Structure formats: C-alpha cells, structure tokens
C-alpha cells in the first residue's frame with residue numbers, strides 16, 4: 001500500500017463514520033444545499049444476546065440493536081440530525097418539542113450545534129435525571145408543565161402554528177426519515193432483515209420508521225424478506241393494545257409513558273402490513289428484562305428500552321424455531337440512574353470498616 005502525502009487533509013479525506021446523512025444520503029430527502037448538522041450519530045452495534053436466546057431455546061437467535069450508544073444516548077439522534085438540518089435549510093431560528101426526555105436532549109444538542117434556539121416542554125416530575133441534565137447543559141430553554149406528555153405535545157403543535165418555531169416531534173416527517181436508517185444498519189449487519197423485530201412503543205414513531213427502512217431496502221433488493229413487527233407498550237400506558245386513549249398513563253418506563261400516540265394510525269398499518277402484533281408488558285416484566293440485560297448480557301439500557309426484551313420473553317413460545325430476532329434498545333441506562341439504583345438487586349455493602357478482615361468477611365472468605 002502506498003500513501004499519498006500530497007493529498008490535502010480536507011473533510012473529504014475523512015475516513016471515519018461520517019454520520020447518517022452522509023452515509024445514507026441517497027435514501028434521504030437532502031440535497032447539496034442542505035447544511036448537514038451531525039454529531040456522527042448512527043452506526044450503533046448489533047450485539048448477540050445469548051442469555052436471552054437461551055431463555056427461548058429452539059435455536060432462536062437474538063440480537064440487540066443498542067441505539068443507546070448514539071451521541072446523546074438515544075435513537076432520537078437519528079431523527080434529529082435530519083430534522084435540524086432541514087429546519088436550518090428552511091431558515092428556522094428556533095425549534096420546539098414536547099418530550100419525555102430523550103427528544104429534548106437530542107433537540108437541544110443538534111439545535112444548539114446548528115446555532116438555533118431550542119424550546120422543550122416536559123411533564124414536570126416525569127423526566128429521568130440524566131435527560132434533564134442534558135437538556136439544561138446543552139442550552140435548551142426548558143419549560144416544565146404541570147401536565148402530561150400528551151398535553152405538552154398538543155401545546156407545542158399549537159405553538160408551532162402560531163409562532164416562528166419549527167416542531168421537531170415525530171410528527172415532523174424528517175424525524176422518521178432519519179430514524180429509518182437503523183433498519184438499514186440491521187440489514188447490513190445480518191445480511192438480511194430479521195424474522196422478528198421487537199421494539200418499545202410510545203408515540204409509535206420509531207416502529208413506523210423501522211418499517212419504512214426495511215421496506216425501502218426490500219424494494220431496492222438489499223433485503224430478501226420483511227420482519228414481523230412486534231411493538232410493546234407499558235401496561236399502564238397501552239392505548240394501542242387497549243384500543244383507546246389512556247387519560248392518565250402510568251409506568252416507571254417514562255420514555256413510553258404516553259396515552260395518545262401521535263403515530264397511532266400508522267402503527268396499526270405497520271402491524272397489519274407486517275403480520276405483527278402489539279403487546280403490553282408490566283413494570284415488573286420491564287424491570288426483570290432491565291436487570292437481565294445488565295447482569296447477564298452486560299448491557300445497560302433505560303427501563304423503556306427493556307420493554308422490547310420483556311415483550312419478546314413474554315411471547316417467546318410464539319417465536320418460530322431457528323428464527324432471527326432483533327430487539328431494539330432505544331436508550332442508554334445512564335439516562336436514568338435513579339431507576340438503576342432503586343431497582344438493582346445489588347450486593348451493596350455500605351459502612352464497611354477499612355480493614356482487610358472486615359472486607360474479607362463481607363466477601364464471604
């Protein structure tokens with residue numbers, strides 16, 4: 001191999017992962033004029049999950065799409081790189097979103113990087129600590145309302161029609177366009193689409209986006225099959241499963257604490273087209289999966305993300321033998337340290353004397 005020292009070190013000589021928009025430019029609604037606002041999101045690992053597969057048996061293989069490794073710690077970055085780039089292209093000076101936390105962190109990071117103001121409405125008292133910390137430090141203007149996420153979403157939809165602010169919730173079509181790239185990455189890693197895709201459902205934007213992505217690669221001839229789409233809601237916030245709006249959604253998985261999903265009809269269309277299903281998992285089932293993921297697979301996700309694995313284990317007898325299953329882990333466990341400390345079944349010995357004898361005794365020797 002010969003090096004070419006005469007080549008200038010321009011951006012085009014950059015050899016790392018360039019971020020979603022550059023990587024998937026041909027499949028995204030961008031042009032040469034679009035200013036690309038990126039934190040080099042995407043390219044997250046697809047990690048085998050042998051401990052989960054062993055609980056299912058029958059030759060079923062399971063992988064985890066660990067989207068908590070995105071720059072702000074959740075899959076929301078995939079949608080936000082595109083939504084903010086398009087907002088900047090359109091000349092916006094400010095963006096707004098309602099958020100259970102992760103959207104606000106992503107919107108804040110990308111908007112501020114683009115030089116835009118970021119307004120975020122959050123349900124007071126129901127946003128995990130790490131997410132609030134991010135939004136504040138990234139420089140968003142955070143407005144906590146004494147109401148639910150659903151109320152906050154209704155308000156920002158209205159505000160965006162009355163004031164010069166661009167809405168970047170998942171009703172913004174660019175969000176889903178960006179998020180569909182996770183399906184591309186899965187197909188590239190496995191060589192085809194999986195048999196099943198298990199995913200947590202809140203506003204149902206992500207399940208819709210994955211389906212778009214699998215279909216696009218399928219129609220391009222890059223995937224031979226399409227997966228069954230299995231969406232899982234938290235039992236206390238399961239409007240799609242129940243077939244009616246939940247006025248007072250409750251679950252410790254705050255990222256999916258949503259009673260009236262913005263993409264409800266599209267989610268039903270995905271279920272129908274893919275032969276998939278929606279299911280509800282209890283907070284206990286979510287916590288069991290959350291602990292299993294950390295203690296046996298070595299993967300720390302946030303509680304909402306564990307709903308995909310909880311759901312898979314709940315319907316494990318329906319998984320065909322030898323099937324290939326991908327569970328989406330939507331957010332990083334560090335987002336919600338309170339839940340981890342509260343629900344860990346940990347061996348945590350406190351106030352131990354600083355002597356070898358005392359420590360050895362605690363160790364059981």
Ligand SMILES: *Cc1c(COP(=O)(O)O)cnc(C)c1O
Nearest residue numbers: 102202203204205206255330331
């Ligand atoms: C936003 C979010 C979800 C829900 O995604 P939807 O597109 O609203 O269905 C799930 N998990 C995490 C961690 C999230 O941030």
